[in-house]
Amino acid sequence: MKKNKKNILNKALELFNDFGYTSVSIRQIASEIGISHSNLIYHYKTKNDIAIALHQELLVKALELNKTTIHNPNFIESLFDSTKKGFEILYQYRFLMIDFNSILRENEKLKQIILEVENIRATMYRNAINQAVKQGYMREREYDNEYDSLILTIKIFSDSWISSSEIYETIPSQEIIEKYSSLFVKLFFPFLTEKGKKVFLLMLDRESA
Amino acid sequence: MKKNKKNILNKALELFNDFGYTSVSIRQIASEIGISHSNLIYHYKTKNDIAIALHQELLVKALELNKTTIHNPNFIESLFDSTKKGFEILYQYRFLMIDFNSILRENEKLKQIILEVENIRATMYRNAINQAVKQGYMREREYDNEYDSLILTIKIFSDSWISSSEIYETIPSQEIIEKYSSLFVKLFFPFLTEKGKKVFLLMLDRESA
């Protein structure tokens, strides 16, 4: 029965997001959806397997997003758009970001998956930046590896904005996503050309309207 | 006996850093230093109290650092210098950053302390930036709240570089600290004036030499 497996994932996601991955037990998840814990174990041997399955869901959604937004030739517009949508997806699976380290510490398999994904993501950003430079949206680098640093900063930001918002923010989820996706795109602003900055500020206006 | 209390903190810090806050138990800490767990509880009622005490140590060291570096009129130089030293201190207490959310979730007291400290830190950066603009090291803002965004980014970065490095890096601690403090200061580069950029690149050279 696929329905039960899906139920498990849905409830696990809900509980992980609300109470943190580590403090939710297999038994809790099972009890919440009204099945025995041994039944849950039958479907997912360990909590780690649930985490991997949920991460898989996240990947599928991210790939879908990628497909639809890859064909926008306007760098700035595409940046605003895909960031917002990407952050929404990430936020749905926020427990993965909030308990990043403790999850990966005891889940070598998921760690390997994430390392691979991370490489792909970095390459994507590198290509996007190269293209943006060619198209005259971003300026040339002003010192060695300047854009490698930017990419690394992007990685850190992407992995941790949710964690940070969890601590410091009291505003509703939707506003959090808007605030931090807006903050993310601003990482690019000082690297833009005059042409790029014009489009950027236009998008910023459109956003706040 | 103060010695035993200090032993507890030292060993707790070591274990927390190595294995993660959540997975280390009071009994483990006690056993490692050869005392009974009930004795440890006598000194620190809960693990939360140990975390608070360790965070207090961190605060003391950070305040000391602040005292010594506050009087450097050269913004760029002071930025490089205090970042490196600050990151070294943070790294000593890295479990606090790695398990940020799970610690604060069940330690309301520590959370309040951290929120206060965070405000102080933000104000410090705001003042430093204002001064840097006045001194001609940083340019004026180019859109509303541009530097508020920078400060927020700084906050996120400061709280999460250790967590990120823990996942992605295999290099030794000292190199991690150097890499990420270098990355941190680069957040400022694109906001610098020509004058500022010159000094910055000079410092960068001096660093890599």
Add this chain to the structure above:
DNA sequence: GTAATTTTAGACCAAATGTACTAAAAAAAT
């Protein structure tokens, strides 16, 4: 309709954890 399989629940186990309580040992105060 019967056999095979998949799914489910329940009982049981061993290990770990926080916590409380008691009493002995050590140190300090008088």
Add this chain to the structure above:
DNA sequence: ATTTTTTTAGTACATTTGGTCTAAAATTAC
């Protein structure tokens, strides 16, 4: 020297957790 206070160890308890095993129930295949 003896009292008082502080520090320490030991024990015991209830709870939780992941995990195994067995058998019943439900579903699917033939």
